[in-house]
Amino acid sequence: MKKEIGQEYTVALLAIGLGLLAGAVLMLVTGNNPLLGFFYLFSGGLMNITRIGNTLATATPLIFTGLSVAFAFRTGLFNIGAAGQMLIGGLCATALGLTLPWPKPLLLPVIVLAAALGGALWGLVPGWLKAKFNVHEVVCTIMMNWIAYWSVYYIVPAYFKGAYLETESRRIPEAASLKVGWLTRLFKGSYINLGFFIAIATVLIIAYILDRTTLGYELKAVGYNRDAAEYAGIQANRNIILSMMIAGACAGLGGAAFYVGYASNMQIGVLPSQGFDGIAVALLGANSPWGVFMAAIFFGLLHSGKGFMNAMTKVPPEIADSIIATIIYFAATSVLMERLRQRLQKRRQARDKTDLPLDPEAKLQEKVGGVG
Amino acid sequence: MEYVVEMLKIRKEFPGVVANDDITLQLKPGEIHALLGENGAGKSTLMSILFGLYPPDQGTIKVRGQEVKITDPNVANDLGIGMVHQHFKLVHNFTVTENIMLGMEMTKGLVLDHKAAAERIRQLSQRYGLNVDPEAKIEDISVGMQQRVEILKMLYRDAEVLIFDEPTSVLTPQEIQDLMVIMRNLANEGKSIILITHKLKEIKAIADRCTVIRRGRVVGTVDVASTSEEELARMMVGREVSFTAEKTERIPGDVVLKVENLYAYDNRKVMALRGFSLEVRSGEIVGLAGVDGNGQAELVEVITGMRKAESGRVLLKGVDITNCSIRDRIRMGIAHIPADRHKHGLILDYTLQENMILKVYDQAPFAEKGLLNREAIAEYAARLMAEFDVRSGQGATALARSLSGGNQQKAIVGREIDLNPELLLAVQPTRGLDVGAIEYIHRRILEQRDKGKAVLLVSLELDEILNLADRIAVIHNGELVGVVDAKEANEHEIGLMMAGGQRGATA
Numbered sequence: 001m002k003k004e005i006g007q008e009y010t011v012a013l014l015a016i017g018l019g020l021l022a023g024a025v026l027m028l029v030t031g032n033n034p035l036l037g038f039f040y041l042f043s044g045g046l047m048n049i050t051r052i053g054n055t056l057a058t059a060t061p062l063i064f065t066g067l068s069v070a071f072a073f074r075t076g077l078f079n080i081g082a083a084g085q086m087l088i089g090g091l092c093a094t095a096l097g098l099t100l101p102w103p104k105p106l107l108l109p110v111i112v113l114a115a116a117l118g119g120a121l122w123g124l125v126p127g128w129l130k131a132k133f134n135v136h137e138v139v140c141t142i143m144m145n146w147i148a149y150w151s152v153y154y155i156v157p158a159y160f161k162g163a164y165l166e167t168e169s170r171r172i173p174e175a176a177s178l179k180v181g182w183l184t185r186l187f188k189g190s191y192i193n194l195g196f197f198i199a200i201a202t203v204l205i206i207a208y209i210l211d212r213t214t215l216g217y218e219l220k221a222v223g224y225n226r227d228a229a230e231y232a233g234i235q236a237n238r239n240i241i242l243s244m245m246i247a248g249a250c251a252g253l254g255g256a257a258f259y260v261g262y263a264s265n266m267q268i269g270v271l272p273s274q275g276f277d278g279i280a281v282a283l284l285g286a287n288s289p290w291g292v293f294m295a296a297i298f299f300g301l302l303h304s305g306k307g308f309m310n311a312m313t314k315v316p317p318e319i320a321d322s323i324i325a326t327i328i329y330f331a332a333t334s335v336l337m338e339r340l341r342q343r344l345q346k347r348r349q350a351r352d353k354t355d356l357p358l359d360p361e362a363k364l365q366e367k368v369g370g371v372g
Numbered sequence: 373m374e375y376v377v378e379m380l381k382i383r384k385e386f387p388g389v390v391a392n393d394d395i396t397l398q399l400k401p402g403e404i405h406a407l408l409g410e411n412g413a414g415k416s417t418l419m420s421i422l423f424g425l426y427p428p429d430q431g432t433i434k435v436r437g438q439e440v441k442i443t444d445p446n447v448a449n450d451l452g453i454g455m456v457h458q459h460f461k462l463v464h465n466f467t468v469t470e471n472i473m474l475g476m477e478m479t480k481g482l483v484l485d486h487k488a489a490a491e492r493i494r495q496l497s498q499r500y501g502l503n504v505d506p507e508a509k510i511e512d513i514s515v516g517m518q519q520r521v522e523i524l525k526m527l528y529r530d531a532e533v534l535i536f537d538e539p540t541s542v543l544t545p546q547e548i549q550d551l552m553v554i555m556r557n558l559a560n561e562g563k564s565i566i567l568i569t570h571k572l573k574e575i576k577a578i579a580d581r582c583t584v585i586r587r588g589r590v591v592g593t594v595d596v597a598s599t600s601e602e603e604l605a606r607m608m609v610g611r612e613v614s615f616t617a618e619k620t621e622r623i624p625g626d627v628v629l630k631v632e633n634l635y636a637y638d639n640r641k642v643m644a645l646r647g648f649s650l651e652v653r654s655g656e657i658v659g660l661a662g663v664d665g666n667g668q669a670e671l672v673e674v675i676t677g678m679r680k681a682e683s684g685r686v687l688l689k690g691v692d693i694t695n696c697s698i699r700d701r702i703r704m705g706i707a708h709i710p711a712d713r714h715k716h717g718l719i720l721d722y723t724l725q726e727n728m729i730l731k732v733y734d735q736a737p738f739a740e741k742g743l744l745n746r747e748a749i750a751e752y753a754a755r756l757m758a759e760f761d762v763r764s765g766q767g768a769t770a771l772a773r774s775l776s777g778g779n780q781q782k783a784i785v786g787r788e789i790d791l792n793p794e795l796l797l798a799v800q801p802t803r804g805l806d807v808g809a810i811e812y813i814h815r816r817i818l819e820q821r822d823k824g825k826a827v828l829l830v831s832l833e834l835d836e837i838l839n840l841a842d843r844i845a846v847i848h849n850g851e852l853v854g855v856v857d858a859k860e861a862n863e864h865e866i867g868l869m870m871a872g873g874q875r876g877a878t879a
Contacts, residue, residue, distance in 0.1 A: 214739045217726070224721045231678065231708070231716040232730040233699030 012284050012295065012331060019327030026319055037315045044308025045301040051308075053190025057262050059300025061086065063199040064254025065278025066285060066292035067206055068119075068247040072137075073287050074210060075243035076223035081126060081141025082251040083275020084148035085119040089255025091152055092118035094169055094266050097176025098160050104175040111176060112198065112256055119252015120245040122148060127244025131237035137244070145271060153268045162265060169266040178261035195257030200293075202250060207289040209246075219243050251275065280328040299324060375434070376401045376564045377422070377453070377533055382431035384417055391417040392428070393588045397566075399533065404555060404565045406579035406596070408572075408608055410806040414588040415568050419535055423455055424448045435533075454526030455535040458542075460518050462510045468521050469493055469506040472528050496527045500557050515663070516547035523554065534558065535566045540574060544663050545834060545867030552578045570608070572601045573835075584608055609807050619818060624653035624842070626689070628826035629675070629795050634684035636674050644670040646850040647684070650828075652795065657817070657827040659841030659858070661834060663870050667850035668830050669711065672799050675828075676708050677701045689794060702731055705794030709784055709801045711830070713777075717784040720773040724764055725753035727772045728787055760786030761812065778809035785813055789820060796820050799830040814840060834863060834870075848872040 024034035045055040065082040072079035092114040100107055126140035160169040178193040210216040221229040222239045230236050254274060259266050281299060285291030306320030377399040384392040391414045399405050409415045421428050424442040432439050435451050442448050448455075462471050469490045478485040490506040497504045502520045510518060519539065526534055536555070540548045555565055555578055567579060575582055575596060582599070584591040584607040591607045606612060629652040638644035644667045652658045662668055673679035675686055677698040686694045693701055710716035718727050729738050729749055737748040753768040762783045764770045772780060785801065798817055802810040817840060821827050831837050837844055837858075844861050846853040846869040853869040 212744055214734045214742050214744060217733050217744060221719055221722070221730070225715075225719045227715050228717065228719050228730070230698065231676075231710060233697065233702050235697075235699075 009286065009291070012286060012291070015284065015327050015330035016298065018330045019323050022326040023319055023323035026322055027315055030315070030319075032313055032315045037309055037313055037319065040309040040312040040315075041302065041305040041320060044305030044312075046305075048188070049186075050188045050190045051304065053187030053192035055300045055304045056196050056297070057191035057193060057300075058304045059296045060193075060195045060199050061254040061258040061262065061272070061274040062277055062281050062296035062299055063293055064202065064250050064257060065274050066281030066296050067202060067278075067289060068250035068254070069278045069282035070285065070287040070289070070292050071206055071210075071250060072123075072243055072247035073282060074223050075219045075239060076226065077127075077130070077137050077240065077243060077247070079123070079141055079244065079247045079251075080138055080279070081122060081144045081248070081275075082254070082278045083271045083273075084141070084145035085122040085248040085251035086255035086258065086272050086275050087145075087148040087152055088122045089115035089119040089252025090259030090266060090272075091148075091155065091255070092252070093176075093256040093260045094172060095155075095160065097172040097260055098170055100176075102175065107175050108178065108194070111260060112253065115252045115256035116249040117252070119255060120249040122252070123244040123246070123248020124241060127241035130244070131240045145275070149269075149271050152266065156266055156268050160266075167268050171265050172260055176260055177264055178257065179264075191262055193257070193261035195253075195261035198253060198257065202253060203289045203293050206246075206250070210289070215242070251278070254278075280324070280331070283328065284331045375399060376436060377566075378432075378434040379418070379422060380432050380434065382418065382421060382428045382433075384414075384421060384426060384428050390588050392421070395431075395585065395588070395590050397583050397590075398593075399564050399566060400581075401564050402559050402562050403580045404559050404567060404578055406567045406569060406575040406582040407585070408569065408575060408582055408604060409585040410570060410608060413585045413608075415585065416537075418585070419455070419537065419566070419568060422448070422453065423535065449529055449531075452530060452532035453535070454529060454531030454533070455537065456519065456522045456526065456539060458537045458539070460522050462518055462521060464511045465509065467507055467509050468504055468513075468524070471510060471521060472506075472525050476529065493524060493528065496524055500527065500561065501554060514547075515542050516544070516550065519543070519551070520554070523558075531563075533564045533566070535568065537568045538570075539567070540569070540571065541832070542664060544870045545863055546871060548574070572604050575604065576601055586610055605807075619840075620822065622655050622822065622842075624656035625824065626654055627651050628654050628689055629828065630685075630687040630690075631671070631675065632685045632687070634671070634674060634686070635682040636670050636679055636684075637682060638667075638670055643682075644850050645674065645681075645684075648847070648850060648852055649684075650845055650852060650855075652826045652828050654794075654826050655821060655824045656842040657821050657829055657840050658855075659837030659844045660828060660830045660847055661837050661844055661866055661870060662832075662847035664832050666847050668799075668847060670850075671847070672708070672711075672797055672830060675797060676706060702791070705791075706797065707788035707791045707793035707795070708797045709788050709799060711799040711803070713780055713784055718772045718780060720771065722772055723769050724757070724762070724772055724775065724783060725749055725768040727783060728753040728756050728768075730787065731791060756783070756786045756790060760789075760816070762786060778805050781805055781809065781813065785816055789816060793825060796825055796827045797830070798827060800832065801829070802831075802833075802836065834866060838863065838866075846870055 027034040027037045068082045093111045126137045129135040130137045156169045162168045178195045222236045281295045285295035306317040310317040375398045379397045382395045424444045473489045493506040579596045583593040631650045634648045636645040674681045841858045845855045
């Protein structure tokens with residue numbers, strides 16, 4: 001197992017390297033100095049404590065959505081609904097923050113819990129439909145995204161309308177914000193908030209569930225081989241629902257971190273892009289909790305540095321987005337290439353060992369197109 | 373021309389392993405030449421080279437005295453070399469003629485000349501005694517007939533050399549008899565045949581000469597008539613082999629498994645079990661014989677809880693378990709060695725030790741309060757591996773995928789037997805394994821019987837059933853044809869029952 005993960009990190013690093021190289025080419029083509037561009041891109045995210053704080057704050061929702069996608073994926077499910085789960089999580093958090101006049105130490109745990117539950121509910125529906133009626137979770141989670149989108153569209157103006165704008169909620173009170181004074185002071189006025197620490201805790205919890213618990217054993221068994229899991233008496237359907245709920249809860253927490261941490265009100269008519277970026281984060285992080293954590297920090301760095309790069313040079317901020325896109329592209333293809341390489345190797349080994357009669361046949365089919 | 377095909381000093385290396393080392397195979401015109409070897413001996417590699425799927429690293433191939441380079445299967449076809457695959461490659465809703473024409477259609481102007489093709493097929497069929505109806509649809513004819521269509525496909529393409537890859541594995545004993553006659557006809561008409569097999573009986577029955585290979589090398593080429601089965605086996609395995617498992621007399625005890633009037637659908641929503649009933653007692657092995665696809669798979673799935681019964685009951689030690697969950701049945705004492713070890717038996721991306729606890733992962737000492745106990749798991753896996761002779765290069769932390777088929781199967785057998793079950797369902801427990809592993813697994817299954825467990829053995833290999841079972845139940849088309857005592861059973865009678873004939877009706 002260890003070796004394989006190591007290999008996947010190489011894949012990730014390779015993808016990042018190639019992505020940066022492609023970015024450099026783009027900068028050259030647009031008549032800019034890539035070294036200077038990268039210098040400002042990275043110093044924009046790292047050059048002082050405030051910017052480091054902002055980088056971490058930008059990364060926080062990505063950690064959550066990345067975990068959400070990665071966790072579902074370990075159970076063989078493709079959660080495209082992190083955006084909707086995040087929205088609902090954020091909505092629950094905002095609604096409670098604007099409603100309950102409680103002191104901060106009491107209010108925050110309730111808000112965070114509500115966000116997780118809201119997200120879990122948004123994961124439960126596709127999970128249940130998949131288990132019960134075999135509705136494909138991709139279709140279902142995408143639709144849940146839009147249900148969340150329009151729910152926010154209705155609920156925010158109807159019940160939590162902002163003071164000046166129809167299109168956003170009121171600002172949450174200080175007591176409901178994940179930003180805390182000491183942390184803001186420590187990072188000299190950055191956006192960083194408690195969400196980052198909740199994210200670290202969640203990474204730890206998810207890693208623990210996957211590696212140490214019977215639940216994780218069951219979930220992964222279903223993900224790797226549903227038939228064998230059922231043969232062993234594991235209830236695949238229950239695990240599918242549970243997995244989607246946990247994935248939804250992760251994304252819901254991301255909603256809290258974003259809407260009552262990074263921001264302090266909710267805008268309507270926006271599906272948070274972090275939900276979809278979570279897929280890329282999970283991919284780059286090879287679906288392992290700590291891999292997701294690091295990939296999210298890296299994407300956070302690019303996102304928070306691109307403005308500075310744009311201000312200091314003539315490199316447009318879209319270059320940073322292009323770099324991210326290229327990295328995703330390379331990560332996806334190199335994972336495929338890696339898989340292909342492994343499969344070929346495996347085949348060769350299998351053939352060496354057992355003389356596998358199926359194998360030449362498979363090859364025959366490739367060559368003569370099915371009918372010999 | 374002494375030889376029609378000569379493969380001289382063929383060497384083929386795959387990274388890490390020499391699959392074929394200095395192999396020479398010479399095929400005379402009109403002979404049936406058996407190629408005998410265990411799984412992994414290099415038979416398939418050698419034939420793949422002849423059929424143009426791999427290039428040899430060294431050595432030459434001569435066809436009718438001419439040196440040739442066979443770069444792909446089309447070249448092989450042009451040279452008159454045809455292969456009858458183990459798994460047929462036929463379009464099910466096409467007729468026999470359409471299937472045979474496919475790829476080399478006769479045309480009259482722009483339209484297919486279906487009539488001429490059918491006529492040619494009829495002639496070929498008559499000449500070689502194949503008895504195939506050119507207008508029948510593939511889905512309507514039996515497996516044995518489908519195989520003949522495959523043979524016709526080769527003849528239609530004027531193949532002079534026919535390679536049969538394990539041709540009897542899908543046939544009933546009677547169909548095997550018929551195939552032997554057909555092969556003999558083909559040889560008499562001047563066709564040359566290479567028969568890939570590991571069944572010694574068939575070689576004795578049909579082949580003229582036999583080349584035995586072991587671990588990629590030729591052990592020898594012998595005249596079949598003057599060589600005994602025992603000698604062939606020794607050449608193949610490299611040591612003495614016992615053919616029959618040692619079995620002691622044992623009086624069966626109480627009924628452990630009772631299946632009553634079971635009905636169940638298969639995956640295509642066709643009734644696969646039609647009123648099937650059976651009893652298995654403690655201390656006996658009941659062998660379930662039948663041609664593949666007659667309801668065996670569904671029966672096993674209904675007993676284990678993986679498939680719902682439409683009606684009827686399953687009783688374990690008198691308790692009705694028809695509606696119990698899979699897990700409950702495991703806890704009540706049903707162990708199951710599944711037919712497909714990759715689909716059901718193992719999670720290939722889990723390590724060996726994780727696979728060993730597949731059915732007990734949530735029980736002490738492997739788990740407490742939902743947390744896995746790694747040490748206990750590692751210890752348990754190590755013990756099972758030692759006890760059941762599971763060999764893995766990297767020990768218990770190797771991925772299950774990396775083990776050889778035999779070791780994967782031993783791991784499953786070990787895991788299931790260690791559940792200490794009341795009932796052991798062994799489905800195709802030795803499929804695709806070599807003689808050594810087969811002997812071992814047979815011994816462990818017999819051991820379970822001697823300990824007083826009930827064993828239901830489902831196998832497509834009649835020899836395996838005759839060898840192990842105390843009683844033999846025959847299933848055909850989802851119904852129980854009959855149950856015979858293994859001591860009184862003979863292959864012919866069971867073969868007729870497998871084809872659906874009632875006991876005694878045709879004998």
